[in-house]
Amino acid sequence: xxxxxxxxxxxxxxxxxxxxxxxxxxxxxxxxxxxxxxxxIDKTFxxxxxxxxxxxxxxxxxxxxxxxxxxxAIKASGISVVIAKSFARIFYRNSINxxxxxxxxxxxxxxxxxxxxxxxxLDNGIIRNLTTGAEFRTEPFPEFIQKIIENGGLINSVxxxxxx
Amino acid sequence: MGMTMTQKILAAxxxxxxxxxxxxxxxxxxxxxxxDITSPVAIKEFxxxxxxxxxxxxxxTMVMDHFAPNKxxxxxxxxxxxxxxxxxxxxxxxYDVGEMGIEHALLPEKGLVTAGNVVIGADSHTCxxxxxxxxxxxxxxxxMACGMAIGKAWFKVPSAIRFNxxxxxxxxxxxxxxxxxxxxxxxxDGALYRSMEFTGEGLSSLTMSDRLCISNMAIEAGAxxxxxxxxxxxxxxxxxxxxxxxxxxxxxxxxxxxxxIDIDLSAIEPTVSFPHLPENAKTFDQFGDIKIDQVVIGSxxxxxxxxxxxxxxxxxxxxxAENVRVIVIPATQQIYLDAMEQxxxxxxxxxxxxxxxxxxxxxxxxxxxxLAAGERAVATTNRNFVGRxxxxxxxxxxxxxxxxxxxxxxxxxxxxxxVAEK
Ligand code: SF4
Numbered sequence: 001x002x003x004x005x006x007x008x009x010x011x012x013x014x015x016x017x018x019x020x021x022x023x024x025x026x027x028x029x030x031x032x033x034x035x036x037x038x039x040x041i042d043k044t045f046x047x048x049x050x051x052x053x054x055x056x057x058x059x060x061x062x063x064x065x066x067x068x069x070x071x072x073a074i075k076a077s078g079i080s081v082v083i084a085k086s087f088a089r090i091f092y093r094n095s096i097n098x099x100x101x102x103x104x105x106x107x108x109x110x111x112x113x114x115x116x117x118x119x120x121x122l123d124n125g126i127i128r129n130l131t132t133g134a135e136f137r138t139e140p141f142p143e144f145i146q147k148i149i150e151n152g153g154l155i156n157s158v159x160x161x162x163x164x
Numbered sequence: 165m166g167m168t169m170t171q172k173i174l175a176a177x178x179x180x181x182x183x184x185x186x187x188x189x190x191x192x193x194x195x196x197x198x199x200d201i202t203s204p205v206a207i208k209e210f211x212x213x214x215x216x217x218x219x220x221x222x223x224x225t226m227v228m229d230h231f232a233p234n235k236x237x238x239x240x241x242x243x244x245x246x247x248x249x250x251x252x253x254x255x256x257x258x259y260d261v262g263e264m265g266i267e268h269a270l271l272p273e274k275g276l277v278t279a280g281n282v283v284i285g286a287d288s289h290t291c292x293x294x295x296x297x298x299x300x301x302x303x304x305x306x307x308m309a310c311g312m313a314i315g316k317a318w319f320k321v322p323s324a325i326r327f328n329x330x331x332x333x334x335x336x337x338x339x340x341x342x343x344x345x346x347x348x349x350x351x352x353d354g355a356l357y358r359s360m361e362f363t364g365e366g367l368s369s370l371t372m373s374d375r376l377c378i379s380n381m382a383i384e385a386g387a388x389x390x391x392x393x394x395x396x397x398x399x400x401x402x403x404x405x406x407x408x409x410x411x412x413x414x415x416x417x418x419x420x421x422x423x424x425i426d427i428d429l430s431a432i433e434p435t436v437s438f439p440h441l442p443e444n445a446k447t448f449d450q451f452g453d454i455k456i457d458q459v460v461i462g463s464x465x466x467x468x469x470x471x472x473x474x475x476x477x478x479x480x481x482x483x484x485a486e487n488v489r490v491i492v493i494p495a496t497q498q499i500y501l502d503a504m505e506q507x508x509x510x511x512x513x514x515x516x517x518x519x520x521x522x523x524x525x526x527x528x529x530x531x532x533x534x535l536a537a538g539e540r541a542v543a544t545t546n547r548n549f550v551g552r553x554x555x556x557x558x559x560x561x562x563x564x565x566x567x568x569x570x571x572x573x574x575x576x577x578x579x580x581x582x583v584a585e586k
Contacts, residue, residue: 013352013441017549022528026231026238028205040551060353060386064549065528066288068205068304089357089388090288094304144188144318154318155212158310163190163318 001101001122003080004130005052009114012058014041016091019062019070033069034076049077054118056109057084062091068098075100081120083127085109096145099153103127108136166416168324169391170359173299173413177282185323185420193223194298195276196311197285199267200228204242205305206286207249210312218253219315225257225276226250227267230524232260235531265496265522268292268380268464272372273496278402279394280411284308284317289464289546291382295375296402297394297412302383322388324359325350326421329366331430336580338474339374340466340544340564343381344435346427348445356386358422361415363393366429372401373470380465381546384442434579436542437562440550448579454561458541459490459572460553462520463527466544466565467495469502475569476508478580479515485575490517491533497522517572529553535560542571 018041020033027033038045055074061084062070071094074082081101095102101122108127112118117130127136141149151157158164167175167182175183177191198206203226218224226246231239243260250258257276264270268289271277279297283290286308293300303317311317327346347354360382362375370378375392382390392398394412402410436451438444461467461475472494484490492512494500500522503509509519526533527545535541535554540561543553548560563571566580573583 015547015549017529017547017552021551022530025201026236026242028208028242040556060356063352063386064288064547066202066286066290066302066304068202068286068306071304072205086353086356088353088386090302090304090383093307097304097306142188142320148318154306154310155209158314159213163310163316164314 002119003052003054004117004119005050005054005080007054007056007112007114007116007118008045008049009056009112010041013060013063014057015064016062016067016070017064020067020073025067025069028069030072030076033073037073037077046077049079051078052080053078054120055079055082056112057082058109059085061087063088066090068094071095071098071100081122083108096148097154099149103138105136105138111136166418166420168359168415168419168421169361169393169413170299170324170389171321173280173282174319174321183321185321187321188318189321190316190318191282193284193311193315193317194281195283196224196308197267197271197283197287197290198226198308199230199287200232200239200243200246201230202286202305202308203246206308206312207245209306209309213309213313215313218255218312221254222256223315224255224312225271226255227259227270228261228264229266230528231530232264232523233521263497265499266464266467266524269467269495269499272296272376273405273498275406278407278410279398280413284311288383289380291387291389292376292380292464294379294382294389294391295372297392297398297410299389299391301389322357322359323422324361325355326424327360327362328424328426329362329364329429330426331366331428332369333429333432336566336584337432337434338564338566339370339377341432341435342427342429343378344437344442344445344562345432347381347385347442348435350385352384352441352443353386355382358387360385360387360390362391367393367395368397369429371470372397373468376468377465384546434564434567434581436567436577437548439548439559439561442548442562454540454577456488456542456571456576457539458533458535459488459568460526460533460541460543460545461565461568462493462495463524463545464495465546467493467499469499471544471565472499472503472508475565476511478566478569478583479572480511482515482573484516484572488572488575490572491520491526492517493520493523493525495522526553542568542577544568
């Protein structure tokens with residue numbers, strides 16, 4: 001998996017209430033969720049995000065509620081991968097389970113600015129800032145998680161019997 | 165190598181003699197929980213699995229609490245989807261309006277969780293049941309769907325922070341002040357991916373209500389779970405509520421903890437977390453007058469009978485301040501009934517508060533007490549993120565029921581010690 005897109009950057013402790021406010025949780029429609037993604041922290045997000053763009057964030061990204069609507073909204077908005085210094089744990093497992101690529105890499109989170117062109121080469125664990133030329137290495141996922149991702153998420157893994 | 169309480173429970177449920185922090189395991193589940201917001205997503209995912217039914221109709225529970233009684237047509241449709249699914253799969257523990265309460269207050273009350281259980285819930289505050297000596301953690305809807313199908317979930321075995329409690333809480337200081345104090349100390353990611361394990365001689369003086377409140381907010385420190393060592397108080401509670409036979413797991417003497425933090429309960433003061441993060445905890449000597457527009461007493465954190473009793477004790481025979489809207493929400497039907505029989509509801513209503521049927525309502529900015537731009541609330545809830553209770557320019561201050569009640573009387577954030585002295 002290799003994605004190239006522009007960086008959209010946020011700070012520390014971005015919580016699920018701003019990723020997708022609770023007032024929109026009376027639906028589980030992906031496109032509708034995406035149309036309100038990030039609106040309480042960044043009203044311009046929905047209009048400026050393009051397919052394959054990369055979200056950059058600080059520490060504890062996705063803290064707060066367990067709503068899977070949060071990674072779903074981000075994925076449905078076109079974001080290909082979220083790179084953060086660290087993720088809140090439920091958000092982390094939800095992203096893996098629904099197949100949203102996430103990367104924990106503090107150096108990349110610091111070394112990429114809003115608007116930079118970014119290439120995320122997930123198979124080889126390399127993030128490139130095409131604007132500055134900087135390159136960052138990331139840890140590969142443990143095998144168990146890699147398998148869930150390869151199967152396209154937890155549902156497929158259970159459906160095809162690789163998790164039982 | 166020694167194991168923590170959490171590691172022992174996980175090992176037993178993964179069919180392993182021992183586990184280590186960092187290990188990935190597949191564990192058997194004793195209970196899978198969902199609510200009216202997260203279950204519909206799980207039900208859709210479940211359908212993709214093409215299973216004939218759920219893994220065990222007695223080990224699944226759905227509680228209609230977030231937007232119920234239905235706040236609008238979409239909420240009604242979400243509840244209907246849950247109702248239909250539970251009907252079709254003959255799910256035993258489906259709680260609808262009339263029986264429902266806020267899930268994390270309801271499940272312990274109904275005896276659905278016991279010590280030694282592994283519980284997942286598609287709701288982040290599922291960590292509440294750690295108070296009963298269970299491993300219990302919040303997950304997403306996909307985990308819930310797979311849990312309902314195969315009765316298992318994957319976990320990375322956590323390392324742990326041990327909290328060694330000593331001393332005894334002072335009057336009007338409760339579990340809420342303890343957990344706000346702890347989050348203020350370690351931060352909102354201070355326990356990220358880890359267990360918080362509570363032990364020590366101070367434990368015995370904490371009521372179940374205090375413990376449930378403390379475990380409830382483990383997630384606000386980023387923790388995977390917040391578990392209490394089981395003692396007579398726990399066992400008595402489980403027995404009283406008809407819970408299943410408890411399995412008690414104590415941590416080994418040589419268990420490895422990332423760190424041990426000593427907490428002297430007698431030194432803790434009424435504590436308030438300022439907007440917009442639970443870690444912005446302050447004691448009353450650290451701030452001046454802050455005027456408020458609304459008070460909410462309720463939620464899975466502080467909507468239990470003991471919480472209402474404390475608030476009523478402070479509010480009895482007094483009037484709420486002018487221009488402050490005070491909303492009291494008993495967390496379950498049983499609590500509502502008990503509060504009625506004990507005359508607490510009368511005290512609230514006579515003081516100028518409103519009393520609502522059980523619901524999450526304003527806690528997540530759903531309905532029943534939404535804030536306008538520029539408004540401030542003192543709430544006994546657990547999150548004060550931007551826009552959590554309404555407009556993005558509103559503010560939520562997290563506090564105990566005692567602080568909330570005292571503030572209701574004065575119209576500004578007030579220590580119960582100050583009001584009680586008068
Ligand atoms: S009361 Fe608030 S925190 Fe608790 S389950 Fe309901 S919405 Fe979540």
